[in-house]
Amino acid sequence: MPDLWLPGAERFPLSDPAPTDTQYAPRAIWHITWDKNASADKPVDLVPFNRLVQYFTGGGKSAAPHLLWDPFTGRTAQFYPASSRAKSVVDAPGGTRTNRTGRVCLQIETLFFPHCRVVGKTYATVRDTPAKGLDKILAWTRSWGVPDAWPMGSPSWKADRSQSTWETKGGHYGHSHVPENQHNDPGPMPNWPGTTPKPKPVPPLFPGRTAFGAGKSNESVLLLGQQLVRRGYGRHYRMGPSRQWGEADRLNVADFQRAQGWIGPDADGYPGPETWRRLFS
The missing domain is CATH 3.40.80 (Lysozyme-like)
Structure with missing residues (x-):
């Protein structure tokens, strides 16, 4: 015992x-x-x-x-x-x-x-x-x-x-x-095995503008689509994201860009470095 x-x-x-x-x-x-x-x-x-x-x-x-x-x-x-x-x-x-x-x-x-x-x-x-x-x-x-x-x-x-x-x-x-209690102590405590906060995931590097657009098919297109869905910007997909760039990808990216307050050429649906950074942050 x-x-x-x-x-x-x-x-x-x-x-x-x-x-x-x-x-x-x-x-x-x-x-x-x-x-x-x-x-x-x-x-x-x-x-x-x-x-x-x-x-x-x-x-x-x-x-x-x-x-x-x-x-x-x-x-x-x-x-x-x-x-x-x-x-x-x-x-x-x-x-x-x-x-x-x-x-x-x-x-x-x-x-x-x-x-x-x-x-x-x-x-x-x-x-x-x-x-x-x-x-x-x-x-x-x-x-x-x-x-x-x-x-x-x-x-x-x-x-x-x-x-x-x-x-x-x-x-x-x-x-x-603790239920039924009102005190908010003890505040931040030392970390110990099993309680150390997990490190934040490192966002993927931007693959460059040439990875996206008509006729493009690669892992970056798929990764982009999957992240758009996670962030709630996947409404234009009918079957979900894929490796093949399509109009649904562009429309979903444009939705995300407009949500940042961007207009005109800044919300054309083609991801640049800042779109990528914000999407994966």
Whole structure:
């Protein structure tokens, strides 16, 4: 059985553990403590770790997570075993019990607020921090079956909540993803295997104007037609795009060019470098 307590974490067990709803897939929820308000112009020193430990074992028990993590030192404190629910998300009546959703529902509070200052340096997001100890936390979440993926996408400062995704997919969630909640933390998080954004595809090089026109048949004509269809400019095709240039290709290109605000010779239906660039951007 995986470890109920993160190896190496300081233990501060609270006296009211409770079971999770194990019919749901395992997950982890990420937060930031956001205990100060700062700005790029007015950074504020990071709050001491021990002060947050005192809070979660005292007056803040009703909002205690599983883990408190300091990404600058790697220090961690744990308040509930993995098999228990924690209390860092709102659990409104009805729907899923958001504090309990999952075979495990591991809640991690990162000691952080935007534009905190540590040893004279200011950090805008958790992604900017050294993220010390993150590898150990991820090894622990994986041991409980939590996939590395973000089912609702890597967190930003914008809320993106889906009840159906929450109920059906395991993985990592930001507080900004949890149904019934209003907080939009943790903001951008470090990338880890399985969550690194895919590189944007490189658009194909423009093959030159001579690739298009009456009698032309080549892969560039087909590629052009396929992209026109993807962008919603394929209404003149009867059978779909092909390698053979035809009047339907010209009319579809002209539709796209007019959509750019071009008129006259600039919307003649024959692709030039700028038409190609915009079509594939």
